[in-house]
Amino acid sequence: MSQVFSPERALDAYHYSHLPKGELISHIERLRREKNAVILAHNYQVGEIQDLADFTGDSLGLSLEASRTDAEMIVFCGVNFMAESAKILNPEKRVLLPHIGAGCSLADSITPESLDDWKARYPGHKVVTYINSSAEVKAESYICCTSANAVSVVRSLRTDKILFTPDRNLGRWVAAQVPEKEIAIYDGVCPTHDVLRGASLERTRDAYPEAIVIAHPECRQDVVELAHEVCSTTGMIAAVAKYPRARTFIIATEHGMIHQLKLRYPDKEFVPADGCIGCRLHCPYMKVTGLQDVYLALEDERFEIELDEEVIARARLALERMMAVPRDH
Ligand code: CIZ
Numbered sequence: 004m005s006q007v008f009s010p011e012r013a014l015d016a017y018h019y020s021h022l023p024k025g026e027l028i029s030h031i032e033r034l035r036r037e038k039n040a041v042i043l044a045h046n047y048q049v050g051e052i053q054d055l056a057d058f059t060g061d062s063l064g065l066s067l068e069a070s071r072t073d074a075e076m077i078v079f080c081g082v083n084f085m086a087e088s089a090k091i092l093n094p095e096k097r098v099l100l101p102h103i104g105a106g107c108s109l110a111d112s113i114t115p116e117s118l119d120d121w122k123a124r125y126p127g128h129k130v131v132t133y134i135n136s137s138a139e140v141k142a143e144s145y146i147c148c149t150s151a152n153a154v155s156v157v158r159s160l161r162t163d164k165i166l167f168t169p170d171r172n173l174g175r176w177v178a179a180q181v182p183e184k185e186i187a188i189y190d191g192v193c194p195t196h197d198v199l200r201g202a203s204l205e206r207t208r209d210a211y212p213e214a215i216v217i218a219h220p221e222c223r224q225d226v227v228e229l230a231h232e233v234c235s236t237t238g239m240i241a242a243v244a245k246y247p248r249a250r251t252f253i254i255a256t257e258h259g260m261i262h263q264l265k266l267r268y269p270d271k272e273f274v275p276a277d278g279c280i281g282c283r284l285h286c287p288y289m290k291v292t293g294l295q296d297v298y299l300a301l302e303d304e305r306f307e308i309e310l311d312e313e314v315i316a317r318a319r320l321a322l323e324r325m326m327a328v329p330r331d332h
Contacts, residue, residue: 019295027294028055034301041074042297043089045081046236047259047289052080052297059263061237062134063149063326066092078300079308082288084110087138090308091318098308101300102292109135109221112191113169115143121166125187128166131157132321133173135193138310142317144168146324150220150235152331154180159328172197176220176227193221195257195286199276201225204255207278211251214274217242218255226255226276236260238331243268258284 019027035042043065044056053059058068062085069077069089077098079086084107086100113132118140122130132144133153141147148156150173157165157177163184167174169191178186196219204226208216217239218230227233232242239260243252254261255276264273277283299305310318 016295030298039074040076041072042078046263047257048080050262069093080292082107086308091315094315099300100306101296103306104291106288109191109193115139118143125166128164129162130166132168133170138314138318141321142314144321147321153177154331155328157181173220196221204276214251214253215246215249216253222255257286
């Protein structure tokens with residue numbers, strides 16, 4: 004990223020966070036027009052950021068929106084690896100991540116060096132890397148996947164020997180769908196999903212016995228086994244439509260998703276799987292970005308994603324191989 008963190012502007016962020024919301028939004032609207040910017044927001048962002056965005060979705064969907072837009076500047080409200088993916092697919096565009104602290108524990112659990120160690124342990128295995136990874140790790144991988152296409156990506160490979168990185172819950176779930184392949188699985192997790200236990204979901208289900216349970220494949224096995232549907236955040240939007248008679252849905256993923264589901268299905272009830280809005284299924288990194296950060300990103304044109312050209316070229320190959328494979332759902 005080109006700009007270093009400046010304590011003065013941190014104070015500005017604090018100052019602007021106290022402006023009336025309507026005033027901040029009108030500053031953002033003006034700057035968005037003046038600078039020909041598009042605002043993208045992940046399904047896990049806070050509600051007011053999702054409401055402000057030109058597009059909401061998962062990281063791949065948003066990166067594809069970034070490719071389609073004529074805007075000169077992309078403000079990516081999500082976490083670092085997502086903004087990097089948008090940059091890899093759109094190297095000629097300026098991509099801004101509004102909050103410099105928007106990282107990802109799962110992406111941080113793997114480095115090019117640790118990936119090298121795993122490759123040495125599993126010679127001859129093709130590396131399939133989840134999109135929640137740095138550009139450098141993608142560049143060292145054969146192909147990427149998202150939670151919306153992981154099964155199809157693994158099936159599409161001619162080889163039977165796969166090294167799946169970095170999420171062990173997603174890897175285990177994919178391995179169960181594709182038992183014919185030998186899949187070695189790296190040891191990372193998303194702490195927000197991994198914290199949820201089957202026992203906690205069972206308690207929520209006891210309170211809503213008629214509810215349909217939809218879980219993200221980053222959840223542990225005891226959670227996924229209790230779910231009617233296991234899918235990505237985009238898949239969750241489609242999954243609700245499969246149950247027109249159901250009124251209540253228990254959602255096992257980061258709770259920002261519930262905002263998006265309520266917007267799409269105002270007549271349905273969505274309950275977080277831990278039974279407690281924002282208690283545990285809450286990614287601290289997804290929640291750091293506020294309206295004041297979007298305003299300052301546009302005003303100061305910060306924090307711009309900058310990547311090495313060679314890394315972009317190699318990571319892009321892994322992403323493009325993935326994009327040639329149709330989504331699972
Ligand atoms: O690909 C994404 O955006 C992630 C990390 C999750 C999902 O299911 O949308």
